[in-house]
Amino acid sequence: MSFDHEKFMKGVGLYEEANRRRDNLEFDFAFSLYERAQEFLYKRIDIPLFYDMALAADLSGDLRKASEYFNKACLSLEQMKAENPHDERIKNLQPLVDSLAHQISLRSLVENDATDYANQVEHKVWPQHKFPLTIWIADQASHQNGFDKSDSDLIYASFEKWVQRCQWFQIARANKADQEIAKINVKQAGPGDLQSGSGGQTNFLFNDLGELDRVDIRVYIPSPNLQSLILHEAGHALGIDGHSPYSDDLMWWKSPLINISNRDVETMKIIYGQ
Numbered sequence: 694m695s696f697d698h699e700k701f702m703k704g705v706g707l708y709e710e711a712n713r714r715r716d717n718l719e720f721d722f723a724f725s726l727y728e729r730a731q732e733f734l735y736k737r738i739d740i741p742l743f744y745d746m747a748l749a750a751d752l753s754g755d756l757r758k759a760s761e762y763f764n765k766a767c768l769s770l771e772q773m774k775a776e777n778p779h780d781e782r783i784k785n786l787q788p789l790v791d792s793l794a795h796q797i798s799l800r801s802l803v804e805n806d807a808t809d810y811a812n813q814v815e816h817k818v819w820p821q822h823k824f825p826l827t828i829w830i831a832d833q834a835s836h837q838n839g840f841d842k843s844d845s846d847l848i849y850a851s852f853e854k855w856v857q858r859c860q861w862f863q864i865a866r867a868n869k870a871d872q873e874i875a876k877i878n879v880k881q882a883g884p885g886d887l888q889s890g891s892g893g894q895t896n897f898l899f900n901d902l903g904e905l906d907r908v909d910i911r912v913y914i915p916s917p918n919l920q921s922l923i924l925h926e927a928g929h930a931l932g933i934d935g936h937s938p939y940s941d942d943l944m945w946w947k948s949p950l951i952n953i954s955n956r957d958v959e960t961m962k963i964i965y966g967q
């Protein structure tokens with residue numbers, strides 16, 4: 694089979710569309726696109742493709758099918774290593790496959806009817822006296838890694854969504870000049886700030902008393918689904934350090950959802966003893 698670049702690029706287009714359909718929860722459509730994409734891709738990007746198919750299957754609630762694609766990704770990686778142990782791509786693909794392995798192992802340990810996942814995550818609790826949590830969002834006019842107005846408003850609205858469901862939280866939007874004293878800082882990620890395959894990152898900082906004192910959030914722009922990404926990072930910033938093993942929760946590691954699930958809320962309640 695000779696390599697046809699045009700055909701390959703068509704495959705890439707189908708693959709990207711499949712991911713969009715997956716994130717839109719159109720699973721059957723997504724799978725038909727993944728399969729069509731496969732025919733055009735000449736096995737050149739099998740590992741990311743199987744990874745995305747495993748995510749789609751897990752998201753649809755089909756753990757068996759997710760494991761099947763996870764195994765395919767592992768097998769392709771082993772083959773790549775056997776053919777050329779010095780292949781440059783291995784160092785990027787290994788973490789992808791490892792993260793999938795971790796997720797699949799988590800999933801097999803949990804019960805599907807659980808109403809929370811508080812035992813699966815670390816608890817990062819804001820002390821009451823730090824309320825209201827002031828949120829500073831970098832703005833494009835004064836920061837290289839700032840957001841435009843509609844993105845900043847979306848970011849603040851994501852925190853408000855959590856407050857609506859978890860009413861003990863109090864938040865306030867920090868003034869432009871108050872970056873240093875704000876409790877939560879949100880900026881765009883620069884090159885190299887994030888782990889590969891990740892759209893956002895939240896870091897927790899503690900004061901000398903061991904209290905949670907500040908949280909920094911970095912998000913990658915343009916993001917295919919900023920609303921979901923920022924709502925998820927806000928969940929981390931407010932106390933959930935880790936991920937839900939359930940794909941129907943916003944705090945699932947790759948969630949495309951734009952709503953906070955009851956299980957997410959129950960988990961936050963347990964963390965705060967509410």
Ligand SMILES: [Zn+2]
Binds near residue numbers: 925935946
């Ligand atoms: Zn996360």
